[in-house]
Amino acid sequence: MKKRILQNGRLLPALETALAEEYDLHPLWREPEPAAYLRQHGASFDGLVTSAPVGADAALLQALPNLKIISSFGVGFDKLDLDMARERKIRVGYTPNVLNDCVADLAFGMMIDIARGIAAADRFVRRGDWLNAKFPIATRISGKRLGIVGLGRIGQAIARRAGGFDMEIAYTNLQPVEGFSYRHEPSLAGLAAWADFLVVSVAGGAQTRHLISRDVLAALGQKGFLINVSRGTVVDEEALVDALVGKTIAGAALDVFANEPHVPARLLECDNVLVLPHIASGTAETRAAMADLVLSNLRAHFSGKELVTPLV
Ligand code: DGY
Secondary structure, three states, X not given: XXXXXXXXXXXXXXXXXXXXXXXXXXXXXXXXXXXXXXXXXXXXXXXXXXXOOOOEOHHHHHOOOOOXXXXXXXXXXXXXXXXXXXXXXXXXXXXOOOOXXXXXXXXXXXXXXXXXXHHHHHHHHHOOHHHOOOOOOOOOOXXXXXXXXXXXXXXXXXXXXXXXXXXXEEEEOOOOOOOOOOXXXXXXXXXXXXXXEEEEOOOOOHHHOOOEOHXXXXXXXXXXXXXXXXXXXXXXXXXXXXXXXXXXXXXXXXXXXXXXXXXXXXXXXXXXXXEOOOOOOOOHHHHHHHHHHHHHHHHHHXXXXXXXXXXX
């Protein structure tokens, strides 16, 4: 008999098809009354598939008393109740590593864009402004100072790319990371004050909430740029909007927001900001690799093996 898997939120169509072939898959997002459905059928599910932006909260896990495995599409785990998963010995798989390159590529693209004004220049040409004016002089990237907030797998991939641009690199992390010659800066405000570009690549969640505070933005200063490919919650968004509107920082390139898909209206009025719809891992190649890991983790669990990429 096929294992019963509950699907929380939409997934890639190809992944949904593959899951439906192997499992008795039930998409919770199609239910008009999810809570009522769970009350009646929650005990029948062996597994749950979800994604980093959707996660699985305590209420959902409580409604699934026989759950043994969560397989999540994505590397972020800020929306997964891991404490409850540990307590109930529910295994949790996620999809790290396969997205490092694409997230780092986009972080670099965002940095070049916001410093050189690529999207703003494109708007300038399309508006016909080039016929009457010159596009403002921009900021150089090569040889500048890159501050990386969080030298994990994605932060390291960003640092490797920065080498190709002859950038000086320093980072903050909970602990200095062994095996790298980059300078560890213990103070985040110190890193911001030193950096021309501050890239945020830490995990989201309660521990990193508003890490990029009003004070850190003040330290980054009028010539500094912020790039965020982590989670919107890591930045004090109100302070960031004030800094962009007041031009107390030079600009920001953001792939993530505190309340996605909603972007503060004041931010949209600023020309010194690049806003993207959380697309850092969004290439066909990377998303296919992530989908493979979601399936591999489920298969490993149901055949009694260690998960391929366990989180819990
Ligand atoms: C991730 O995998 O966590 C990406 O940010 C998509 O949410």
